[in-house]
Amino acid sequence: MKQTFDKKGTFVFGISVALASIGFWVLYSIYDFLSLNQQISFLFFNEPLQFSDALLFNISYFSFLTRVLVIAIFILAALTIRKTISSLQEKNQELVEIQEKIQHNELLYRMLFDTNNDPILMLKNWNIYKCNRKALSFFGFKSKDNLLSESFLNLFPETQEDGTSTKSTILKIQKQIHTQNFDIPPLSLVCKTGDDKHKPVIVTISPFVLDKELFCQVLLRDVSIQRIYENEVLSSRTKATTASQEKNRLISIINHELNPPLELLSTSLQQLLTQSKETSLQTPIHTLQKAQESLQYLSKNMEVYRTVETTTKVSCQKEPVQLHELREELEKEYKPLFQKKDVQFSVRCDGEEYCLILDRQKIYQIAAGILRNVLHHTEPSGTVDVHIRLIDILQYASPSHTLSEETQCTFLWDITDSSKGIPELLGAQPFPSVENSSSDIPKTSRANDLNLNIAAKLIASYNGTLLFENKSSKGCVFTIRIPNIPLLLCPTHKHSPDSPVSPVDSAIE
Numbered sequence: 001m002k003q004t005f006d007k008k009g010t011f012v013f014g015i016s017v018a019l020a021s022i023g024f025w026v027l028y029s030i031y032d033f034l035s036l037n038q039q040i041s042f043l044f045f046n047e048p049l050q051f052s053d054a055l056l057f058n059i060s061y062f063s064f065l066t067r068v069l070v071i072a073i074f075i076l077a078a079l080t081i082r083k084t085i086s087s088l089q090e091k092n093q094e095l096v097e098i099q100e101k102i103q104h105n106e107l108l109y110r111m112l113f114d115t116n117n118d119p120i121l122m123l124k125n126w127n128i129y130k131c132n133r134k135a136l137s138f139f140g141f142k143s144k145d146n147l148l149s150e151s152f153l154n155l156f157p158e159t160q161e162d163g164t165s166t167k168s169t170i171l172k173i174q175k176q177i178h179t180q181n182f183d184i185p186p187l188s189l190v191c192k193t194g195d196d197k198h199k200p201v202i203v204t205i206s207p208f209v210l211d212k213e214l215f216c217q218v219l220l221r222d223v224s225i226q227r228i229y230e231n232e233v234l235s236s237r238t239k240a241t242t243a244s245q246e247k248n249r250l251i252s253i254i255n256h257e258l259n260p261p262l263e264l265l266s267t268s269l270q271q272l273l274t275q276s277k278e279t280s281l282q283t284p285i286h287t288l289q290k291a292q293e294s295l296q297y298l299s300k301n302m303e304v305y306r307t308v309e310t311t312t313k314v315s316c317q318k319e320p321v322q323l324h325e326l327r328e329e330l331e332k333e334y335k336p337l338f339q340k341k342d343v344q345f346s347v348r349c350d351g352e353e354y355c356l357i358l359d360r361q362k363i364y365q366i367a368a369g370i371l372r373n374v375l376h377h378t379e380p381s382g383t384v385d386v387h388i389r390l391i392d393i394l395q396y397a398s399p400s401h402t403l404s405e406e407t408q409c410t411f412l413w414d415i416t417d418s419s420k421g422i423p424e425l426l427g428a429q430p431f432p433s434v435e436n437s438s439s440d441i442p443k444t445s446r447a448n449d450l451n452l453n454i455a456a457k458l459i460a461s462y463n464g465t466l467l468f469e470n471k472s473s474k475g476c477v478f479t480i481r482i483p484n485i486p487l488l489l490c491p492t493h494k495h496s497p498d499s500p501v502s503p504v505d506s507a508i509e
Helices: 002-034 036-045 051-056 061-115 133-139 144-148 166-178 224-274 282-310 323-340 360-377 450-461 503-508
Strands: 120-124 127-131 187-192 198-210 213-222 318-322 344-349 354-359 383-391 408-417 465-470 476-489
Touching: 002 061, 120 133, 127 144, 133 144, 133 213, 166 187, 198 224, 224 282, 224 450, 282 450, 318 323, 318 360, 323 344, 323 354, 323 360, 323 383, 354 360, 354 408, 360 383, 360 408, 360 450, 360 476, 450 465, 450 476
Parallel strands: 344 383
Antiparallel strands: 120 127, 120 213, 187 198, 198 213, 318 354, 354 476, 383 408, 408 476, 465 476
16 A cells, blocks of 8 residues: 555656646746747847747747756755655654554553552652552552552551561662662562451562652562462471471380380390209299380380370360379379389379369379389489379359359479489470470480370370479479369269259269
C-alpha cells in the first residue's frame, strides 16, 4: 500500500509540475503578446505578431531565458517542497510509530503492574504514590485512596522479629539513596496485613529519578509459605539430629548396662575353669545366676525403653492413688533393699488426705527407675530421702469443699541421696537434655543408667520434667514434676448403702 501510494503521488506530482510549467509558458506568451515586446516587434518587422509566434517562437532572447529560468526555478522549488514534505511525512510516521510503541509498552507495564501477584508500590517522597490491586488486598484496604494516603513506614510494625527498629532500617535506606547509591540489597522484613497479622516479606526497593524528582518502586514478595517450608526443613533436620543423638545415647546406655553382667559372667567362667573338681562351685554358680537376673532385667527395661521411645502418646489407665498408700508401698518395697546395703531410707508425704487420679503402674515404674539408680550409686552408711508433695492446687481444698476430677495440681517428688552425684553434669538442669547427651560423657557415667533414662522418658511422656542438681556437699537431688494431675479428697469412712457416694468411691467404681 505504501509503494502504490508513493507511485501515485509521484505520478500526480509530475503531471502537476508539467501542467504548471505549460501554464506558465502560455501565460508568459500571452504577456509577451500583449506587452511591449509586440510593439517592439512591430517597429522592427513592420508587421504585427501573431499569438502563435509568441507561443511557439521566442520574441527575444531575454524572453526565452526568462521563461526557462522561471520554469527551472519553479521545478526546483517544487522538488524541494516535495522532498521536504516527504521528509516531514517520514519523521511524522516515525513519531507516530514511537508513540504507538510507548503506548504499547505503557499498556504492557500497566498490565504487569496491575496483574502482578506480588504487591507493588510506587513511592514519592516515601509516601505511597501508586499501587497495584494486589497491594490493596494484601494490606486490607478497600479503595486506593485509603492506601495512597498512608506513609510507607506505617505498613510495618515498629520493631521486627529480631528486635531491630523498622524506622532506623528505612532511614539507612533513605540516606543511601540520597548519596546517589541506588544499589540496595533486598530487605527481609515483617509487614502488617489486613487481618492484623504480621507476614514476612522480601522488600526490593528500586529508586529512579524522573523530572528531577525521586521515585521508588517497591516490590514486596510474601515468603510466608517459604518460611513454613524452611521451618519444616529445619524441624526435620533437628529431629534427625535428635534421633542421631538418641541413637548414640541408647548405644551408650546399652554398653553401660551390659558391661557389669558380662564382667560377672567372664569372672565366673574363669573361676569355673581354674577351680578343681573337688572345690565347691556354689559361689560362681550364684554369681552366674545374678548375672542372668541382671540380663533378664535389662531385657525387660530395654523393652520398656523401646515402647516409650517409639510411642508418641503413652496410654494411661487412670485410677485413684492415695498418697498415704503410695508412701507405705514405697517403704514396704524399697526400705529392705536399702537396709540390706546399710543405707538409711525415708519417705515423707505432705497432704496424705488427698487422692490422685493417675496411672499407678507408670508412677511405680518412674519411682523404681530412680530409686534403683540411687540404690546402686549410694555408698553404705549413706542416706536417701524421698519427699512427696502437691503444689499449685487450682481449687481450695478443704473438707467443706467437695473436690472433683476438675480440680488439678502439680505432683512433685524430691529424691535426695548422698552419693558422689553426677560430676559430668554441671549445675541444675533438666535430665536428660541435649547438652548432657553429648558423646563427651564417659560410658561408665551414672547418666547412662537405663533405669534413670526410662524414668525420664516416662515423665516426659506425661508433659512432666525430671530435674537434676548436684549438691554442693555430697550427693544429688532428682526432682520429678508432673503438672495437671486430677485431685480428690480421700474418704474418711466407708459409705453405707443409704449414704451418698463420695467422689473417690464413684471414681473407683
